[in-house]
Amino acid sequence: QVQLLESGGGLVQAGGSLRLSCAISGRTFSTYTMGWFRQAPGKEREFVAAIRWSLGITHYAASVKGRFTISRDNAKNTVYLQMNSLKPEDTAVYYCAATPRYSGSYYYLAFYDYWGQGTQVTVSS
Numbered sequence: 001q002v003q004l005l006e007s008g009g010g011l012v013q014a015g016g017s018l019r020l021s022c023a024i025s026g027r028t029f030s031t032y033t034m035g036w037f038r039q040a041p042g043k044e045r046e047f048v049a050a051i052r053w054s055l056g057i058t059h060y061a062a063s064v065k066g067r068f069t070i071s072r073d074n075a076k077n078t079v080y081l082q083m084n085s086l087k088p089e090d091t092a093v094y095y096c097a098a099t100p101r102y103s104g105s106y107y108y109l110a111f112y113d114y115w116g117q118g119t120q121v122t123v124s125s
Helices: none
Strands: 002-007 010-013 018-026 033-039 046-052 057-060 068-073 078-083 092-099 119-124
Touching (some): 002 092, 018 092, 033 078, 046 068, 046 078
Parallel strands (some): 010 119
Antiparallel strands (some): 002 018
16 A cells, blocks of 8 residues: 655645655556645635656646746655745645656546645635
């Protein structure tokens, strides 16, 4: 099994920054697709960003492109989500997800096999 542990959430004012971390442990694969999703109260969970671990290819939702950056640290087996210029509408629980596969379906929840427990991000206006 793969375990994912998110950290780094919190309360920040609009325009501020936060960096989320997702540490991967347990069974490892030669490559991953790692994704970040978020779920705001009363809304469905939505795609935020994804990275193909081995090649560093990244993908972003239109709503965060240019403000958020996904990256990974091979030595620490950790994926990050740097969030800048935060807006109140970014308020949500953020989830890390992983799969050993890679395809154009990286923005689908069902594409991922493993999920973290989530970390709350609150952006005040």
